[in-house]
Amino acid sequence: MSTKPPLMELPIETSDTGFYSGFSKSVAIYSKLIVAILVIWAVVFPEQAGRILNAINSFILANTAYWYIWIVALFVTLCIALAIWPAAGRLKLGVDADTPEFSNFSWFSMMFGAGIGVGMLTWAVAEPVYHFQNNPEVIQGIVEGSSAENVRYAYKWSFLHWGLGAWACYAIAGLALGFFCYRRGLPLTMRSSLTPLFGKTLSGPLGNLIDIVAVVATILGVAQTLGFGVEQFVAGLTRIGIDGLMNDGGTANTTGIIVALLAIMGASTASALSGVGKGIKWLSNLNMGLSIFLLSFFLIFGSTFFGLQALFLGIWDYVIALPSLMFTVWRADGVEGSVATNLEGWQGAWSVFYWAWWVAFAPFVGLFLARISKGRTIREFVLGAMIVPSLMCFVWFTWAGGTAIDLTLNQGAGDAIFGTGDGDKIFAMVVHMLGATLGWVMSLVIVILLMTYLVTTADSAVLIVNTINAAGDEGPKARPHIYFWGIALGAVVGALLIAGGGGGGGLKAIQTAMVIGAFPFSVVMVLQCVALVKAISNDIKREKSGIQTTTEAAPSAAE
Template identity: 65%
Template sequence: MAPKPPLMDLPIKTAESGFYRGFTKDVTITAKILVGALIIWAVAFPDAAASVLGGINGFILGTFNYWYVYAMAFFVILCLGLALWPASGRLKLGMPDDQPEFSNFSWFSMMFGAGIGIGMLTFATAEPMYHWASNPATIMGDTTGSSADNVRDAYIWSFTHWGLAAWASYAIVGLSLGYFSYRRGLPLTIRSGLTPLFGKALSGPLGHVVDVVAVVATVLGVSQTLGFGVEQFISGLYRIGFGEWLYTTDAAGEQSSSTMAIIVALIVIMGASTLSALSGVGKGIKWLSNINMGLSFFILVFFIIFGSTFFGLTALFVGIWDYLLSIPGNILTVWAADGTEQGDALAGWQGGWTIFYWAWWIAFAPFVGVFLARISRGRTVREYVLGALIIPAVMCFVWFALVGGTAIDLELNGDANGAITGAGQSDQLFAMLAVILEPTLAWIMSVIVVILLLTYLVTSADSAVLIINTINAAGDEGPKARPHILFWGAALAFVVGGLIIAGGLGAIQTAMVIGALPFSVVMVLMGFALIKGIWLDGKREAAGVQTTVDEAALPAE
């Protein structure tokens, strides 16, 4: 008996008139209520919000740590399996005659900018430095923190967090949407990726829940990214001479960003991003992306010329080798608190770093996944998976090796004399520039970094607003009603500001880990739906059953 044709029609009701014209009201209004409630709670009751979120976060880290680790391992294995499996690898994300819209260089550039951006400027220095001081090897006594024998372990974990696992989580969402939207004509929204499992039921409340979860996860994931960026932006403004008002010092002598600094930074960032979002992808976002690429390349060349190039290149090649050898063990290892000093320390380290990253990438996946699907039409599954996993990961490794390697080398040889180690996470890049360069040149480079950081922040925020509206509009990129763009721009600003004021970056991290959990379930189901969909399509092709929608039925470009 021949298998049935696949589902090629998933009607999603949208409003035909009024304020929500073109939008799915059940998704849009529910998401706005949830995000608005979080903002009001965090601003009106910061202590209670921080306490409750912290308690939930502790429960998740202690109960669902296995889930996060094994879910990410599943994404990596599935992506590589689909690329290597001949029956799936040759399939196109689109019609058989579709060709890629973008050149390979443009495609790689856009993937890197969408998935990395802000994180490179903060973590390319901070993460190798942190792991150089402390990582599982130092906790277990195998290496000594902040010494030459710990450099290789520092890069194993830096590459683990920013390597294949991160990009596999993005790739799963993008592959699922690209496959079911461009081959079957389904809406470019998250629920379409689950159609092999739930069918037409996704037209109703079940599908609405999936899209709401995706919107909330996106808001929290992007807020986490913006939170790190805001803190580094404030550090940069302080370095280039904007004044002492940017920081406050508490009774214990701890320095933190002032409320006024956070407000000013968010007004600048979100104001610019909202204007960019209103101008659309073809104007503001494209213009900013071009600036990002140019300045990023300039900074990377600067470190190749003035940084510890030999040390960095050694860290790069040795680190990639060590990382590849470590994958089978690290990707499946879960450390649970067992009441011993070492066991509890390992569990705490994994919760603060690996689980945090896995949640961050999952929360960021709806945003990056929709974007990857939009730019990958016409590519084969194999081409898409290998391109989306390997090239961006290698670019991350280059940044971490050259920028972070320079920082480690400066501390190892005594030139920095603790100036980089003693700086806060958001300030370490600027501290390193102050060590490498004389004051005037350090100031000029700091200005360039601040400009690049601002353009990355604006690009991430305005792209997120447009993707959120795409999901809310049942996959239609058309509706760009100004009030909805303004709402989500303001919502991102208030989530970031409210949670930072409520409990610093830790509060955003906590909320994100919580928000990522339900979407991680959606992503795992998307993985199984992909397997089922591709497997059944193979059987359909063998039986002569149509597997792609009639091109005449597709919406016009």
């Protein structure tokens, strides 16, 4: 049992002069090289890149289903345990005198906007529709697809992917970072979260490697989210009357991709230059306000009773089934087209993909959550970061997606909604509900909301990557580095979308790269769990022995 004082100093070598002044050159240069090589490879050798990436992706998905399912179960279990463990839950992410920097409304707004807001506008309608047509119960013959009896199953699986599992990934990364940065005074960078395991060795190459893995995972995870957002943004622009941006098949063409990325990345880079307390906070509050307006529209004018019933029954089914859902892994039996093979294919395409996506997104959202959560207790952080956003997702899925299902199932919408692309479904639904004129107005509101979510996500990612590259320095960064990562993030999305042929092929290319990038960081996250439990246990013992557990003055947040 350790009774020694905890490590409260982790020097990271940074450059004193030149272009990389204030930055860890090893982390900044190597992460930039990896991203640049990926972009050039995807553009210059698209067929070779696609073939090799797909082979690696297939190997990972075929051999890591157990890993992803079980580690997300670990994250959920640990978060709940820390929240209900009295001695752990009362510990602050900071010293005793620290108080939260942001109001609860701003905190939830930034958390939701950066964490999952973009995906909400695409998948709140598209995913329940998918699962309404096909899910494991349909594959097993328990229920018929597209039937009224399948609505509850559709929401059980939708809630699984967007509920506690997703937010537990973010909470673990954010909690580990916030704990060691604001209690110990260590740099706000990924390596600090592993100090109970590796100590001062993290000042060198091992720490650099961990931060590089985090940067690459962040870029690929955010690229996945922006890829879906770009497709939906182009669909929205087409709905409000801007033509020439989509292919005949209903997917964004090269012109549409370039126009969308120029608008999104230009605005996000400008916002990133203003910092968290200004541009990002203002945009987060704006998109939360617009989200409440749009959600209120569905609550009042959508399928209100259908959505309410789906919400309560869906939560009940989800909570009851969660212990089983978290640990079930389906494996093929070697027979093509068999139930077992189809279940494995479904789980790989949905659950395993989602867990990889949330893990890839975790360094970005986790560090961002840590940055905006200084002064909150572990219990407050865990409950706030898991339960509130999950409930917001559930409400969106049941009222937005539920309205789409109800209009099709009971009100004769036919293929007007189900027959459109994923990103276009929400636009098709409001046009069907309101008619051409009012539908155009509501489509414009959705386009503006989507733009604010995309910009919030992208500019937050740029700031987070720069923070990691700058050895955890939260202060102002050199403008060229912000410009570089803004351009690089847009280039990754554009290169993979265009190299993949746009639309479904392009999104598949981004998905493949993201799954590959997520795997090494998933190992880091499991180590974070071990380090966090070890640190909290030792701190409780240290407090009983009168040994100091926090830095004298925790680093203050950047203005």
